Amino acid sequence: MLRMKLIISYDGTRFSGYQIQPNGRTVQGAIEKVLQKMHKGEPIRVTASGRTDQGVHAVGQVLHFDTTLEIPVDGWKRALNTMLPEDIEVWHAEKVSDDFHARFDVKEKEYRYFIWNAVSRDIFKRNYQHHVDQKLNIEAMKIACNYLTGRHDFTSFCAANSNVKGDKIREIHHASIDREGEQLIFQVRGNGFLYNMVRIIAGTLIEIGMGKREPEEMKQIIASKDRANAGHTAPAQGLYLWKVYYKK
Amino acid sequence: MLRMKLIISYDGTRFSGYQIQPNGRTVQGAIEKVLQKMHKGEPIRVTASGRTDQGVHAVGQVLHFDTTLEIPVDGWKRALNTMLPEDIEVWHAEKVSDDFHARFDVKEKEYRYFIWNAVSRDIFKRNYQHHVDQKLNIEAMKIACNYLTGRHDFTSFCAANSNVKGDKIREIHHASIDREGEQLIFQVRGNGFLYNMVRIIAGTLIEIGMGKREPEEMKQIIASKDRANAGHTAPAQGLYLWKVYYKK
Known part of the structure; x- marks a missing residue:
């Protein structure tokens, strides 16, 4: 098991906010859908630094998730950007230690x-x-x-x-x-x-x-x-x- | 009968181009729909300096149309902007002479x-x-x-x-x-x-x-x-x- 950290941008205009919900298009929903496809149907939960509301944008939102896939770091970025909708962009992907937590380890937000x-x-x-x-x-x-x-x-x-x-x-x-x-x-x-x-x-x-x-x-x-x-x-x-x- | 000239901006992203067509959201269609409402159901045809394609934007597109409504120039701008969708903006309205033609009288385009x-x-x-x-x-x-x-x-x-x-x-x-x-x-x-x-x-x-x-x-x-x-x-x-x- 490997923990990945992503830094992403999104245009909040057409999302009902970051956090997944039963109805409405969300950033988390779009990312988890792509990750599930990459993991052959296995659901992958992502954790963000925090949520953003409907219409709010992100230039440097941070996420983490755990995976068993062995993909080089550049491959993650490329694969995700190919599959994600045009209003989400992954601009950084890296392997992090198992104890990194995108929400609990936040020191400061801008x-x-x-x-x-x-x-x-x-x-x-x-x-x-x-x-x-x-x-x-x-x-x-x-x-x-x-x-x-x-x-x-x-x-x-x-x-x-x-x-x-x-x-x-x-x-x-x-x-x-x-x-x-x-x-x-x-x-x-x-x-x-x-x-x-x-x-x-x-x-x-x-x-x-x-x-x-x-x-x-x-x-x-x-x-x-x-x-x-x-x-x-x-x-x-x-x-x-x-x-x-x-x-x- | 009065001839009006409008200068408008539009964000072409969500339009199937300027020119009206049976299916698809168009700039001309959106404007004529609003004018028809203002004229109590009477269809009003607008003439532009030329068409723009799907996804192309305009900062200074020019239109003309004829009307029997007696509205002060400022009123036209306000009324149209209130009724038009958020991706079209009228930023200038003026009365022009009957022989002004938005397409035939073009001298230069930028x-x-x-x-x-x-x-x-x-x-x-x-x-x-x-x-x-x-x-x-x-x-x-x-x-x-x-x-x-x-x-x-x-x-x-x-x-x-x-x-x-x-x-x-x-x-x-x-x-x-x-x-x-x-x-x-x-x-x-x-x-x-x-x-x-x-x-x-x-x-x-x-x-x-x-x-x-x-x-x-x-x-x-x-x-x-x-x-x-x-x-x-x-x-x-x-x-x-x-x-x-x-x-x-």
Whole structure:
């Protein structure tokens, strides 16, 4: 038995999210289907660093699975990419030790949220960036980002309907926002994220950029531990699971 | 009776081309359906500057149609965008004189062809750029572009199965290729284009960039007036009808 680690990208547009479900096209379902074919009908379960919601993209999602197949590493990548649908791409495959775990061994995750900040929408970006037509004050958003870093109870940025086990304390190592022409990129890295956390933070930052809230409110929102005080949940299509970092 | 001119963008990915057909989702079909609704069931025929094939995009396609509805110009744009599917966008609407014709009055058209020239494909670009993994020699492609401008018989760059009426002489006013990082952009403007002409030119340029052909062959290919001497037809997803220029 051999444990394989994959790094994959996917375009979330046409998936009902990462996690397998009885109805709906999922990333996990598409990958397990291909692996089952490669294993002559034997079902293979894959484990990801975490799930992503419907419409959310991934540039560097990480998976592991166990196999008895003896295939060179390059062969895995080629075989999977040949059989997978065009909206999933395996860009790295490697053999790892038996005790590697794609979810439990995560040290840090990076997400990016893309905003297309222009008067006109761009239909070619409609599934890949969140369009905001009102001019956003990026300086105010930068100030607000500073309040996010550090170890906090992020209850205010957790979807009210989530059933997180354990506490809602997470550590954000980096949070920044930059403008490249009409594109705004919010980058956030941390040791873990609650359900909808990045999208609620993005939605709150957008409201700050619009002048509906002061940048300093970010601090009070965190302290209040109340979802009702944060902004709206920004739409899925702007969000990318960018990179997953592992222990050792 | 009032004649309206529209400038529209569309993402060609999920359309079976521009032109209406009995089966298949088309841009013309989607627009005429919305106009018919706005005109309480009366069918309205739209005329475009020309058709685009399945998978080909438009940034500045131009249409005209006649209407008896009295709607302010801004209202037209808003109403159409509200009712049209998310992969079509009207970004300009204006009243024009009765004798304006979106096809017959064309003076010049501009197309752009986008190549993603990188070792790895980028799944987020799969429907919007043509991926070429072999490094392309852009200097050779630039030299080849110079042979395209001017008045030529472009039979060599016309799909063999086309039934063009009249001659195949067209005038190219501008042809250039530029690199922006891993992206190559071919821009071409001319008084008219034959069926698949831009895609066959792009395919030939790519073969020149790969070193399979010398840049000077472009001149001989044109002179031969034989489709068999030109390169392959580059795929649809890299092509954009960029802008249409009119007389007066």
